[in-house]
Structure formats: C-alpha cells, structure tokens
Amino acid sequence: MTGHETSAGSNGAPPAAADKGAGAAAHQGPKVTEFGADQPQHEAPPVGFAALLGVLGVVYGDIGTSPLYALRSTIEVVSGHHPVQNTEVLGIESLIFWTLIIVVTVKYVLLVMRADHNGEGGILALTSLAQRVTADGRMRMILGLIGIVGACLFFGDGIITPAISVLSAIEGVEVSFPAAQEFIIPMAIAVIIGLFSVQWVGTGKVGAIFGPVMLLWFGSLGMMGLFEILHHPGVLFAISPLYALQFIIHHGALSFMALGSVVLCVTGAEALYADMGHFRRQPIRYAWLFFVLPMLVLNYFGQGALVMANPSALANPFFMLAPHSMQVPLVILSTFATVIASQAGISGGFQVCRQLIQLGYLPRMRIVHTNAEEEGQIYLPDFNRFLMVGAILLVVAFRSSDALAAAYGIAVTGTFICTTVLCFIVFRKHFHWSAQAVYCTFIPFLLIDMTFFSANALKIPDGGWVPLMLGCVLTLMMMTWKRGRSLIIARQGQDSLPMGSFIARLPQSRTIRVPGMAVFLTATPDFVPPCLLHNLKHNKVLHDHVLFVTIQNLDQPEADRGHRVMVEELAHDIYRVILRYGFMETPNIPRALEELKANGIDFDPSLASYFISRELIARSSVPKMARWRMAVFMFMARNATPATEFFRIPMDRVVELGVKVAI
Numbered sequence: 001m002t003g004h005e006t007s008a009g010s011n012g013a014p015p016a017a018a019d020k021g022a023g024a025a026a027h028q029g030p031k032v033t034e035f036g037a038d039q040p041q042h043e044a045p046p047v048g049f050a051a052l053l054g055v056l057g058v059v060y061g062d063i064g065t066s067p068l069y070a071l072r073s074t075i076e077v078v079s080g081h082h083p084v085q086n087t088e089v090l091g092i093e094s095l096i097f098w099t100l101i102i103v104v105t106v107k108y109v110l111l112v113m114r115a116d117h118n119g120e121g122g123i124l125a126l127t128s129l130a131q132r133v134t135a136d137g138r139m140r141m142i143l144g145l146i147g148i149v150g151a152c153l154f155f156g157d158g159i160i161t162p163a164i165s166v167l168s169a170i171e172g173v174e175v176s177f178p179a180a181q182e183f184i185i186p187m188a189i190a191v192i193i194g195l196f197s198v199q200w201v202g203t204g205k206v207g208a209i210f211g212p213v214m215l216l217w218f219g220s221l222g223m224m225g226l227f228e229i230l231h232h233p234g235v236l237f238a239i240s241p242l243y244a245l246q247f248i249i250h251h252g253a254l255s256f257m258a259l260g261s262v263v264l265c266v267t268g269a270e271a272l273y274a275d276m277g278h279f280r281r282q283p284i285r286y287a288w289l290f291f292v293l294p295m296l297v298l299n300y301f302g303q304g305a306l307v308m309a310n311p312s313a314l315a316n317p318f319f320m321l322a323p324h325s326m327q328v329p330l331v332i333l334s335t336f337a338t339v340i341a342s343q344a345g346i347s348g349g350f351q352v353c354r355q356l357i358q359l360g361y362l363p364r365m366r367i368v369h370t371n372a373e374e375e376g377q378i379y380l381p382d383f384n385r386f387l388m389v390g391a392i393l394l395v396v397a398f399r400s401s402d403a404l405a406a407a408y409g410i411a412v413t414g415t416f417i418c419t420t421v422l423c424f425i426v427f428r429k430h431f432h433w434s435a436q437a438v439y440c441t442f443i444p445f446l447l448i449d450m451t452f453f454s455a456n457a458l459k460i461p462d463g464g465w466v467p468l469m470l471g472c473v474l475t476l477m478m479m480t481w482k483r484g485r486s487l488i489i490a491r492q493g494q495d496s497l498p499m500g501s502f503i504a505r506l507p508q509s510r511t512i513r514v515p516g517m518a519v520f521l522t523a524t525p526d527f528v529p530p531c532l533l534h535n536l537k538h539n540k541v542l543h544d545h546v547l548f549v550t551i552q553n554l555d556q557p558e559a560d561r562g563h564r565v566m567v568e569e570l571a572h573d574i575y576r577v578i579l580r581y582g583f584m585e586t587p588n589i590p591r592a593l594e595e596l597k598a599n600g601i602d603f604d605p606s607l608a609s610y611f612i613s614r615e616l617i618a619r620s621s622v623p624k625m626a627r628w629r630m631a632v633f634m635f636m637a638r639n640a641t642p643a644t645e646f647f648r649i650p651m652d653r654v655v656e657l658g659v660k661v662a663i
Contacts, residue, residue, distance in 0.1 A: 051279060051280075052283050052286060053212070053215060054210075054211055055279050055283045055284055056214040056215055056287060056291075057211035057212075057213070057340060058210060058275055058344055058347070059271050059272055059275045059284055060214065060268070060271075060272075060287065060292050061214060061341035061342075061343065061344040062165075062267055062268025062271055062344055062345060063104070063266065063267060063268035063292070063296070064214060064217060064218060064268075064292065064296070064337065065165050065169075065334070065337050065338050065341045066267055066268070066296075067221060067265075067296065067299045067300060067303065068165070068168040068169060068172075068318050068334060068338070069164065069264060069318075069401045069402070069405060070096065070261065070262070070265040070300075071092070071265075071300055071304065071317060071318075072303075072314065072316065072317055072318070072402070073261040073402055074092050074095075074261035074264075075089065075314055076261075076314070076402065077254070077257050077258045077260075078092070078251070078254065079314060083311070084307070084311065086308045087243070087246070087247075089235075089304050089307055089308050090235065090237055090238045090247075090308075091238075091244055091246060091247025091248075091251075091255075092247065092258065092304070093235060093300060094238040094240065094242075094243040094247070095244045095247065095248075095258070095259070095262045096262055096265045096300050097238060097239060097300070097301075099262055099263065100265060100266065100293060100296065100297065102445075103269060103416070103445075104266055104269045104293075105288070105289070105293065107445050108269050108270075108272050108273055109285050109288055111423070111427075111441070112273050112423060113272065113276060113281050113285070114281075115129060115423065115426045115427070115430070115431075116276055116281075117129045117556060118556060118557045118558060119276070119280070120276065120557040120584055121274055121276030122270075122273060122274035122351075122352070122355075123147055123151055123418060123419060123422075124151055124352065124355045124356070125557060126147070126273075126419060126422045126426065127146065127147025127148075127150075127422060128555045128556055128557075130147075130422045130429075130430075131143050131144060131555060132555070132556070133425065133426070134425060134429065143422065145479075146418050146421055146422060147418065148356075148361060148475055148479070149414070149418055149475055150414070150415050150418030151352050151355075151356060152471040152472075152474040153410075153411045153414040153415045153418070153467060153471045154270065154348070154352055154411075154415055155352070155353075155474060156410075156466070156467035157345065157408075157415065157467070158345040158346060158349040159394065159470070160391075160394060160408050160411060160466070160467065161267070161268075161342055161408075162192055162195060162196075162338075163188075163392075163394040163404055164401050164404040164405065164408055165338035165341045165342055166188045166191050166192055166195075166335070166338050166339070166342065167184070167188050167395060167400065167401040167404065168338065169331065169334040169337070169338040170187050170188045170191065170331075170335065171184060171316070171401060172319045172327070172330065172334060173187075173331055174316070185396065189392055189396075191335065192388065192391050193388065195339055195343070195346075196384055196385075196387065196388035196391075200370070200379055201370065210340050213333075213337065213340060214337065214340060217334075217336075217337040218291065218295040219295070220330070220333065221295045221296065222294065222295035222299065224299060224302055224321040224322055225295075225297075225298035225299035225300070225301055225302025225303070226298050227302070228302035228303075228305045228306050229301055229302050229305055231305065231309070232308060233305075234305075235302075235304045235305040238301065238304065256458075257458060258455075259451060259452055260406075260409050260452070260455035260456040260458060260459055261409070262452075263409050263412060263455070263456065264408060264409060264412075265296075265300070267408060267412050268341070268344075269412075269416075270412075270419070271344060271345075271348065272284055273419070274351075275344075299318075299321075303321060306320060319331070350379065350384075351584075353365065353383045354378060354380070354583075354584075354586065355584065356478065358553045358581065358582070358583040358584075358585070359553060359583050360481075360482055360553065361478040361479075361481060361482055362478060363481060363637060363639065363640035363641075364640045364641040364643065364646040365380050365640070365646075366381055366382060366641045367379075367586055367646070368380070368381065369586070378586070390470075394407070394466070398463060403462070403463060404463065406459035406463035406464050407459075407463035407464055407465075407467055408467075409455075409456035409459065409464070410453070410459070410460070410464040410466075410467045410468055411467035413449060413453035416452070416453075417446070417449045417450060417453060420442055420446045420449050424438055424442055427442070476632075480632050480636075481633060483625065483629070483633075484617075484625065484629075484630075484633035484636075484637070484663065487624055487625065487663040488615065488617070488663055491662065491663055492523070492524055492661065493527060495530075496524065496527035496528055496530065498526065498527060499525070499526055499527055499548070499570065499576070503571050503574070506571060506574075511536065511540070511541070512541045512542070513543070513544050514541045514542070515543070515544055516543045516544060516608075517544075517545040517546075517547070517602075517603060517604060517608040517609070518542070518545070518546050518547070518609050519547045519549055519589075519593070519608050519609065519610045519611065520532050520546065520547070520549065520611045521549050521550075521551075521610065521611070521612050521613075521643065521647075522548055522550055522613075523550065524550075525548065525550040525578060529548065529613060530613045530659040531612060531613040534657040534659065535611060535655075535657060538657075543609070545573045545574075545602065545603075546573065547575050547593070548576045549577045549579065549589065549593070550576075550577070550578050550579070551579050551581065551587050551589070551647070552578050552580045553580075553581055553582075554581065554582050555583065556582050556583070557582045557583060557584040557585075558582035558584055558585055559580040559581055564579065564580055565577065565578070565592060566580070567599065575601060577593070587646070587648075588647070589610075589647045589648065589649055590605055590650070591648075593605070593608070608653060609653055609654075610644070610655065611655050611656075611657065612643055612655070612656050613656075613657060613658075613659045614656045614658045614659065615637075615659055615660075615661050616658050616659065616660045616661065617633075617634055617637055617663065619662065619663070620662035620663055621662075624663060625663065
C-alpha cells in the first residue's frame, strides 16, 4: 500500500501525465494542495557564520578525522618493506595533497555539486536526475542499479566510520599510557554504544555542540601542523606533483599498494554532496576552500615533517605532533571529533534509508520525527540498531584502526565510481555538455577512482570483503523486495475489478449505504481495492462518503508545487485521491486529507474509518521467484512496519481485512 506500488507516475512523469492515467475512468476533479506542497520543506539557511559553523559540524566530520590514520596507514605500507626515506615521505605527502585537490576540490566541490536535484544532493538524487533525462527504459534500470549499489556501499561506510574513527581516537591513549592497551576495545565499544543510544533524542539536540567542537578541532589540526612545518619547512616541497610521480615510478607495485591507504584522506567526500540540501553549495564550498582544506594540508604536512625529523614518530604521528602535556586533552578532543564524524554518517544513513523506503527498495520501517519543524531530522530505531551491532562486530573482529583501514577503502572508492558514472549522463544530457567535454572531464576521474578501487581490492582478503559482502547482500535484498512488490501489484491487477465497472454498477446494486466516511487505501487506483470487496462480502454495506486513497512516491526529492494532491470525483460523494510525495518526504495521510475540506469535500477525521488490506503472501503454483528469494521477500514483509504506523493513521480508526496474494 505504499505509493511505489502504483504504476501511475512511478517513472517520474510530470503530474499532468500521471493525472491523465489516473483519471481515465472519470472526469478530472479539482486540484487540492496540501500545506507545504507549495513551499520548499528544506529551507537552507543563509550564508553566514552560523551556516559555516553548521557545515563544519555536519559535513566535514568524517573527512576531518582522516588525519588520525590516513598518513600513518600509508607510510606503514612502505615501512613494512624497508626503512622509510625522506623522499618517500615527500612522495606520500604529495599523493595525499593532490588527492585532496583532484578528488575533493575539483571533482566534488567544483563539478559534482553543480548536479543538484531540486536543491538536494547525494547518490540517490543524482541517480534520479540521471534517470529523468534518460528515455531508454533499460538504461534507466541500469542507472537505478548503479545508484542502489552506491547507496549500499554508503551503508557499509556508515558502519565502518564509527568503528574506525572511535578506535583511532581511543588508540591515542596508548601514547601517554602504554599499559592502557588492553582497555582500548572495551572503551571503544562503550563509546559506540553511547553514541547510538542517544540517537532517539534527534540530530538537532545531539548536534548542538558539533559546530564549535569541529571549529576547535580543525583549528588544532592547523596549529599543530604549522608548528612542525616551521621547524622543518622542507616538507613543503611535497606540493610539487613531481614527488608523487617520482614515488609512483620508483616504487611500482609498492606505490600501487600505498594508493589503497592514500584514499583514506578523502573518506567523507561524498558528504559534501549529500548534505547540499541542508546548507546549499556556497557554505560548503567556502568552508572547504578557505578553512577545512588549508587546515588538513597543514596537519598532513606537519605529520610528514615530524616523521622526516624523527622516524620513531611513525608509531602515531598525529598524537606525537602535540606536546606531551597536551596529548590527553587531544585524545579527548579527537574522541569528540570522531563521535561527530560518526554522527554525520549515521544521520546520512537515516536519510538514505528513508529515501530507499520511499522509492520502493526497502520495506516500511518505523520513522520517528525528532523535530516537528524540520522534516529532515528523523530517527529509524531498527536501522540504528543495525548500524550499532555492525560497528561493534567490526571493532571486536578487527581490533585496530589500521586493520579496519583495509575494509574502509573499498566502500569509499566504490561510491566514488558510482557517482562518476552517473555524472557522465547528467552532465551530457542535463547540462548539455558536449560529448568531448564530458569524456575529457570525467574519464580521468573514472580512471583515478578505478585505480584507487583496484588498489583497495588487494586488501579484500584482509578485510575489504566486509563492505563488498554487505553491499552485495543489501543490493540483493533491495532488488528482491522491489521484484516481490511488483509481482504483488501485477497479481492484484489481474484479480481485481476495474474501478470503472464498479462505479457503473453501483447505482443498480442493492448495496446498503450507511452514514460515515470510509477511506480505502489502495496501491492500484484504477482497480477496486480488495479490502472494499471483502467489506461488501462480509458486512454488505458501503459508507455514504468514500475516498480511494493512493500514495504515489515520486523519483524526485519533493512533490512539485501545486501537485501534492489530485482529487477526482468518480460518483456522488465517491472520490479518488492521489497523494504525491518525493523521496525526501514522509507521508502523513490524515494531515493531507484534512486539506480536502478547504476544497469542497466534507472530510471529518474524527468520523473517518480507514480500511486496509493485510496481504497474506503465498507461493503460487507457478512461482515467478526462486524459492530462496521468496523466503527473503516474505521475511522482509513480515518485519515491515504496519502501514497504519508508517502513514501515521490513528490505530483506533483502522479496519484491516486479510487478503491472500499468491505470487
């Protein structure tokens, strides 16, 4: 009974086209607009200090904590074969610097962030934009699959980020207290449990201190690095790309292995694009170009200078940058920073999960709105538990941030590849770039992304299999759910009575009409809902006022202005109502229907009864799904949140009627 189960408008057609298909059986009725449909629900704050502070706290937490482990992991690739030379440190520093410039600054900040979908960013918004400008049905399906794979890898990133970030911060305790090593794992687990346990409070309250803490964090990064650079300014030669090229040429296969760790310096780059709907482009770009990037470069170069001057500092160059008296406060600050970095991934995971539910790739889950004024501040208890258990298992299994780094790179680089492939379509057909311009721009990015991915593929036996396995399992589950729901809709269309025939026969029937308002939820607006037929069969009555309500999920962030609700009068006091929601919105049926009163339809929520079909899924004699996929689909269906809770329908106004569906 979710909107993705309808055929009308599911391909992203404009509302007028969807209305035409929905109204084939009767004349076009008055258009009804819900409050908020004519207003953007995700108002972006104006550019200013508050916006820049918010960007630091939400967008840059992940990439801002990469200095904790990125340089150390990369140098250890070389130090594992022979003592590290200063020219090798300069080569690695140059690789990190130019990766930040090419991947983050040029690709994401200057190019990818241009491709917003009604102001929204992220892998699913980019997928939706690519599909809307693609006419070929097969290509649209392929693009959708690419987007789903990218989203699944993002979930893997959301599980690994809390584990590796918290572990790397807690490991700083060993610098000052070597005997504390045996307490690292319990402390990390405690921090992770605490982090996920407060999610119910809401991002707004949890994130109240994010901005100031990250401002202090980035300031500390820059100051520590600058102090060491002033003592050993020779590290600044790493700005020249010649050192990176020299490192690659002289080390061959070893440099290829090192690239698998270099990419750790750009973890979280996708967040710049994903959070565009909250902060707009300019604050994100300004914060990166004029504050975050300089502070990160200073810190990475400072760590390199320290290792060049004191090779023993390679054990933990980040914490050894600070004076001994400041190492404990730095551990505390880094723990806060890593919690914030994890929070950004968790909040992003909530958003992506809701989008996948709205697009029909996941079953309904309980969604709690933690802020009545902000649509985007949500909490998904089931998904939150999934992330927490996954992060704890990774901490217990890998036991160190260096070991987890092997699993981290695959998820990050896989998402990079998906984004670049989608950009080929968007910049060619949406922005109307010439084919030559598109190929010359994005083929180099694709080669870079694939090189990083291939380098991380070497780590598959050491942990890289974790995000790959997670991505494959989640993709398979999503495609199974999508396939199962499409089979159910097709079956219901075969077994149901056309709405036009029912309306035509109604005046001649002996059906008793009783006072009241009946709201029948249906996924197929052109057919009579099974719950109505069962109600007539058992109760033999029909209410005086009847609404057939369909939730239609659009493949765009929000419903078009003025097209939230479409109402069509099928007969006297019998209406077809289609409620449209984008994948960044959460349906609320009672609130939407209350707006009907302003448009001449007598709807009283206190008198309305909601009739819902509870589908009893069974395997047909000629099944169209493999037995194991059927088992997966039925497991997901049994654990889905009831439609009444998901659509916010009062439980005391609901009548559920069981309907057997064989697929």
